[in-house]
Amino acid sequence: MRTRLALTALAMATAVTAGLAAPATAAGPDPVRQDLETLVRSGEAPGALASVKDAHGKFRTYTAGVGDRDTQAKVPRDGQVRIGSVTKTFTAVTVLQLVREGEISLEGHVEDYLPGVVRGESIDGRAITVRQLLQHTSGLPDFEDDVTDDILERRYLSPRDSLDIALTHKAVFEPGTKWSYSNTNYLVAGLIVQKVTGRPLPEVIAQRILKPTGLRHTYFPAPGETTLREHHPRGYREDSPGAPLRDVTEIDPSAAWAAGAMVSTPSDLNRFYSALLKGDLLAEPQLKEMLTSVPIKTGEDRYGMGLGIMKVRLSKDCVVWGHSGGIPGYGTWAGATEDGRAASVAMTREPTTSEAVAHLEGVVDAALCRR
Numbered sequence: 328m329r330t331r332l333a334l335t336a337l338a339m340a341t342a343v344t345a346g347l348a349a350p351a352t353a354a355g356p357d358p359v360r361q362d363l364e365t366l367v368r369s370g371e372a373p374g375a376l377a378s379v380k381d382a383h384g385k386f387r388t389y390t391a392g393v394g395d396r397d398t399q400a401k402v403p404r405d406g407q408v409r410i411g412s413v414t415k416t417f418t419a420v421t422v423l424q425l426v427r428e429g430e431i432s433l434e435g436h437v438e439d440y441l442p443g444v445v446r447g448e449s450i451d452g453r454a455i456t457v458r459q460l461l462q463h464t465s466g467l468p469d470f471e472d473d474v475t476d477d478i479l480e481r482r483y484l485s486p487r488d489s490l491d492i493a494l495t496h497k498a499v500f501e502p503g504t505k506w507s508y509s510n511t512n513y514l515v516a517g518l519i520v521q522k523v524t525g526r527p528l529p530e531v532i533a534q535r536i537l538k539p540t541g542l543r544h545t546y547f548p549a550p551g552e553t554t555l556r557e558h559h560p561r562g563y564r565e566d567s568p569g570a571p572l573r574d575v576t577e578i579d580p581s582a583a584w585a586a587g588a589m590v591s592t593p594s595d596l597n598r599f600y601s602a603l604l605k606g607d608l609l610a611e612p613q614l615k616e617m618l619t620s621v622p623i624k625t626g627e628d629r630y631g632m633g634l635g636i637m638k639v640r641l642s643k644d645c646v647v648w649g650h651s652g653g654i655p656g657y658g659t660w661a662g663a664t665e666d667g668r669a670a671s672v673a674m675t676r677e678p679t680t681s682e683a684v685a686h687l688e689g690v691v692d693a694a695l696c697r698r
Contacts, residue, residue: 358693360389363672366686367392372658372676373572374402374560378593379694380601380669386594394560394675396572403558405592407544408673409580410659411652413596414589415513417532419461419635420603421520423613424535426457430523433458433616433634440519444490448497455502457519460512461634462621468496469509474582479564479575479655481553484582490514506621506632510586513635517585528585540602545591553577555590562656563676572676575656587654596661597669600649603636604663618648637662641688645696651687653677660687662695670694 363375374392381387390402425431437445437452437460445452450467459465470493477484484492493511500507517528524531529547537545544557554577563572580588591599602608609617620631620638631638639647639662647670649662658678661671672690674683 358697359387359670359690360391362686362690362693363389363391366672366674366683366690369682369686371678371680371683371686372674373563374675375672375690376402376404376406376408376560376593377670377672377690377694378405378597380594380597380663380667382667384667386597388594392675396561396563396574402560402675405544405594407555407557407559407590407592408659408675409555409562409578409654409657410589410591410596410661410673411583411587411654411657411677412510413591413650413652413659413661414583414585414587415652416603416635416650417536417589417599418513418516418520418528418585419617420608421528421532421535422457422461422516423609423617423634425520425523426616427610427613431457431519433461437515437519440522441515444518445494445515447494450494450498452515455515457516458616458634459502460516462506462632463508463512464503464506464621465509465512466498466500466502466505466507467509467511467515468493468499469511470496470514470582471510475655477582478578478580481577481579483551483579486514486518486584489582489584490518506623510583513586514584520585536599536608540598540608542591542595542599545589545595545599547589548580550581551579553579560675564655565676565679578655580654583654587652593661593671593673596659596671597663600661600663600671601667601669604648604665605667639688641692641696645692647691647695649691651684658683658687660691662691664695668695 373396374394377389379387388404394400394402437455455465473492562576564575617634620633623630629640647662651660659673663669670691
């Protein structure tokens with residue numbers, strides 16, 4: 328769930344094995360390979376994997392480090408990982424498709440869809456719009472820190488359970504006056520989707536996004552599902568600074584739900600973001616709304632937040648649209664450029680340092696901007 332507003336970095340080196348489909352070129356070493364190895368050698372995670380898609384639809388896959396610290400098995404190429412807050416883009420696309428169909432209005436209020444549900448200290452669903460949910464300008468308090476133990480201890484929480492936890496806190500600010508990242512926004516957005524469609528959110532996302540886009544290795548875990556379905560690297564966590572890493576591959580991500588529960592592969596994420604920016608998933612008016620961003624930090628244009636998607640200016644002439652995410656065991660950053668190229672990178676530990684974020688962002692920069 329946790330988003331560090333850039334990427335996630337990697338490493339915790341044991342051995343660096345970069346298994347690439349793309350070798351170094353005559354012009355020199357592959358910069359993506361170099362940056363992925365640097366990420367692992369930095370000591371942030373045991374392993375990392377990445378996928379790059381060029382404008383012609385050709386994919387390259389990369390791995391570095393180890394996929395299992397106990398067996399020293401290699402990181403599986405294009406393995407499944409928990410994508411954390413990258414889930415939010417899937418949720419936002421679903422909402423915007425329903426906007427196109429007239430079922431939801433971006434200017435409609437939460438109360439219009441969920442009467443009486445969003446209430447708390449200085450919190451009132453009658454004052455919060457759907458747009459504010461998707462853009463993190465609602466002022467709703469975040470629930471993430473309250474549910475980490477539930478996730479790690481494999482306790483199932485329904486979306487309403489997580490929302491009730493969030494609503495024990497007071498509002499962060501008056502709706503529409505500031506920006507502040509909150510996973511609670513996407514719990515509410517997911518509940519709105521279920522209310523207007525009459526179907527479970529995972530089913531709606533599968534029918535509207537996963538199947539049409541051919542994302543065969545991407546899914547929303549079923550209630551109580553704690554394992555990953557296909558080949559995957561193990562995920563790790565440091566419970567306190569300096570503590571040994573422990574394996575947290577098997578968790579219950581239900582508390583994160585529409586904000587961060589999904590599983591995918593780097594190549595599937597490249598397909599998703601490429602299709603999104605190409606206009607395959609949203610009509611032009613809704614895609615334009617999605618890509619209209621507000622600054623994440625006042626006075627700085629490096630990062631902006633659209634509707635479920637981040638605008639990241641990696642260099643003067645290179646802008647990437649995507650999302651980062653972290654959940655116990657994994658950190659991910661995925662995105663694409665408007666000319667059809669895409670890159671996704673994952674590490675086998677939730678990013679907890681600015682150095683980790685910088686390393687992950689560096690991999691995407693190497694893939695999409697350093698040409």
